[in-house]
Amino acid sequence: xxxxxxxxxxxxxxxxxxxxxxxxxxxxxxxxxxxxxxxxxxxxxxxxxxxxxxxxxxxxxxxxxxxxxxxxxxxxxxxxxxxxxxxxxxxxxxxxxxxxxxxxxxxxxxxxxxxxxxxxxxxxxxxxxxxxxxxxxxxxxxxxxxxxxxxxxxxxxxxxxxxxxxxxxxxxxxxxxxxxxxxxxxxxxxxxxxxxxxxxxxxxxxxxxxxxxxxxxxxxxxxxxxxxxxxxxxxxxxxxxxxx
Ligand code: ADP
Numbered sequence: 001x002x003x004x005x006x007x008x009x010x011x012x013x014x015x016x017x018x019x020x021x022x023x024x025x026x027x028x029x030x031x032x033x034x035x036x037x038x039x040x041x042x043x044x045x046x047x048x049x050x051x052x053x054x055x056x057x058x059x060x061x062x063x064x065x066x067x068x069x070x071x072x073x074x075x076x077x078x079x080x081x082x083x084x085x086x087x088x089x090x091x092x093x094x095x096x097x098x099x100x101x102x103x104x105x106x107x108x109x110x111x112x113x114x115x116x117x118x119x120x121x122x123x124x125x126x127x128x129x130x131x132x133x134x135x136x137x138x139x140x141x142x143x144x145x146x147x148x149x150x151x152x153x154x155x156x157x158x159x160x161x162x163x164x165x166x167x168x169x170x171x172x173x174x175x176x177x178x179x180x181x182x183x184x185x186x187x188x189x190x191x192x193x194x195x196x197x198x199x200x201x202x203x204x205x206x207x208x209x210x211x212x213x214x215x216x217x218x219x220x221x222x223x224x225x226x227x228x229x230x231x232x233x234x235x236x237x238x239x240x241x242x243x244x
Contacts, residue, residue, distance in 0.1 A: 008182060011168035018178050019048075026162060026174040026222055031143060031233035033150045041151025043233065045143035048176060049133035052140050054147040059121035073118040077106035079140060081129040101137045102127075108141055108161070108190040108200035114154040123153055134177030135163050138188050138226075141200065146230050150237070157192035158230050159199050162222030164189065164215045166207060171214045173222045185211075189219035193227045 010018055021027070027048030036042035039055035062068035079102040083090045105127070113123065125147065127140045138161035145158040165175035166185035175186045185205025191198050198220070207215060 008178060010179060010182060011170055011172075015170075017167070017172065017176075019176055021174075023170060023172045024218065024221070026225055027176065029226060029229050031146055031229050033146050033233040033237040039147075039151070041147045041149070041153070043143040043146035043150060045139050045146075047135060047139035047142070048174075049131060050129070050136050050139045051131040052136065052143050053128045053130060054140065054143045055126045055128075056123065056144075056147040056151040056153070057126070058123035058151070059118040059153070060124075062120065062122045068120045068122070071116070071119055073113075073115040073121045073123060075106055075110055075113055075115060075123050075125065077102045077109065077125045077127065077144070079105055079127045079129070079137070081132060081136070085129045085132045101140070104200060104202065105137060105141050105144060108159055109144060109148070111197065111199050112145065112155050112157055112159050112192055113148060114156060117154050123148070123151075132177075134175060134180045135188070137161070137200075138163050138190070141190050142226050142230060146233050149234055157194040157197075158227065159190045159192055160223040160227035160230055161188065161190040161200060162219055162226050163187055164219035164222060166205060166211060166215070171211060171218050173218050185215070187215045187219055189216065189223060191220050191223035191227075193224050 030046040032044045036055050041056040043054050045052050083092050125144050129136050141161040163175050164187050167179045167183040180186050185207050187203045190200030
């Protein structure tokens with residue numbers, strides 16, 4: 001937060017944002033289910049200029065064994081950004097940010113996955129961010145849900161994710177990188193539309209109680225848009241001609 005480029009117009013007099021979008025308009029979203037033949041399930045997402053690949057492995061034996069749970073399966077998530085995914089080369093060592101995002105994505109997926117159906121095993125979710133442009137945790141979470149479904153992991157619902165935020169004193173859907181840097185608030189949301197449950201909600205910035213409520217509503221509406229694209233990706237693979 002905090003005005004990196006004071007000259008950039010975040011919202012013009014016609015309500016058009018710095019990348020040409022309207023206030024409630026998400027970036028272009030494309031999801032493909034499958035694609036990695038060595039994974040049990042996989043998905044690729046383009047969310048604006050974010051490009052992310054997810055591979056799911058399992059349920060499989062847990063190593064080290066003492067990490068397994070006799071009552072339930074465990075979910076492990078690794079979010080990793082390629083050094084070339086951002087303008088200035090990212091240090092390849094795991095960063096605190098990557099550890100944090102791995103944890104929040106794992107916790108956002110857990111309510112959706114029926115882990116009790118496969119005790120003593122693990123499901124591993126590997127997230128590779130090839131190109132980052134703001135909102136990678138939401139894009140990655142949405143793709144991870146599709147990859148889990150593609151792996152045939154029993155789920156209660158899919159988690160769809162999208163951020164809302166505050167830019168130029170206005171609540172907008174799907175904050176991009178410039179808006180994240182120069183805007184006033186960013187609220188990533190993960191939501192299960194069928195169960196009507198939020199599984200991820202973070203907030204960076206300051207909002208009034210009214211703005212907070214509006215932001216949640218706008219973000220949840222964005223998740224519903226993402227959900228339709230997630231379902232279409234699975235339909236295209238399993239019932240259409242997009243399978244491999
Ligand atoms: P998210 O990607 O979920 O929005 P952040 O808010 O932490 O997570 O990051 C916002 C954006 O900042 C990222 O999407 C990426 O474009 C950029 N970014 C993150 N880490 C780095 C980094 N090490 N170097 C350059 N840009 C980065």
